[in-house]
Amino acid sequence: MSRVLTVAIAEDQELDRKKLEMYAGRLGLKVVSSTASGTWFLDDCLKYKPDLVFLDIGLHMMDGITAYKRLLEQGLAPYLIMVSGTQDYSLVIAGYELDCISFVTKPVTFEHLSAAVEKARTAFEKALTYMPAPNSRILEVKASYKTVFINEHKLIYAQKSKGERKAFLYIEGGEVVETTTPLTEILSQCSKQIFCPNPSNLVNLNFVKSIHASDLFFGTYKIKLFPDDIEIDLSRRKRKEFERLYRHE
Structure with missing residues (x-):
């Protein structure tokens, strides 16, 4: 990984x-x-938005467990490494309930902390879905309180969940990411490679297999996508824009 990870340390x-x-x-x-x-x-x-935190439980003014919960309430969830000498098993359980990467007991050794950080690096790399392309755009979305980075070249399509404030992103290779980031915000990060055929979908023009008239409604069309022949509705008012962009592709 070329990106340097940032860390916030809280230890009394x-x-x-x-x-x-x-x-x-x-x-x-x-x-x-x-x-x-x-x-x-x-x-x-909240100011620096670190990638991970080293967090003790016993801190001044506010304990570590409460502080991290407050972060989650603010929509921020850096990877958590608990560092503590507590013998209170209930506090250990509380740490793991916050989905901490590792619990490092005091006295802290370099070897134990290194192993915990390596787990965090692995988790971060899994969250960063990308391919090595010089002009690729990386999309930033929220998933399970964490920031996930997705290369737009690997995004096949996105679909808004009916009646809910979430969407599903379908990634090349079979991965599906559930996000609370609105489709309009995702589209604003994209190049013209990502197209909005209707209010509930985004499609990657590079994965378009064909377009055909709908069997159900006159004058409407379906976009068929690689690799699984998924069909997405193309609204009438978006047809000309789609054809212009698709021919250009």
Whole structure:
């Protein structure tokens, strides 16, 4: 991965905090915040939007569990690595309920933290769906409180879920991403390669197999897509725009 991951550190013990900062540097992470306060940690995360956090439970002003829950409520969910010396098993369970990547016990060793960070890197790489193309656009969407990056070249089509504020993105290779990002916001990030044939869909023109008249409604058309012959409605008012863009493709 060429992108440097950013980290926010929240640890109330200064020596432990300095150790985490040092280890983060050795692991190639960029430290954007380091604090002993849960309140300051929350403020800094909202400001800097780190990729991952090293989070102790016992912090000043606000505990780590509460601070991370507040982040989730704000729609931000950096990958979580809990760092604590607690013997309270209920707090450990609370950490895992927040979907933490790993729970590193004190005293923290470089080896244990390195293994936890490697898990976070792997999770981040899985979230970053891309192909090596010099002019490719990377789409940023929200999925399960996390930011997911999708290369538009791999997006086959998107479909809005009826009656709900979510959509499903169908990715080349069989992956499906459920997102709360509106189709209009996704389309605003795209090149002309991604087309909106109707209010409920986006299609990638590179995956268009054919277009044919609908058997059900006169004057309406269907777009058939590779690789599974999925058919998408093409509204009348979008037909000329589609034909112009498709011929250009």
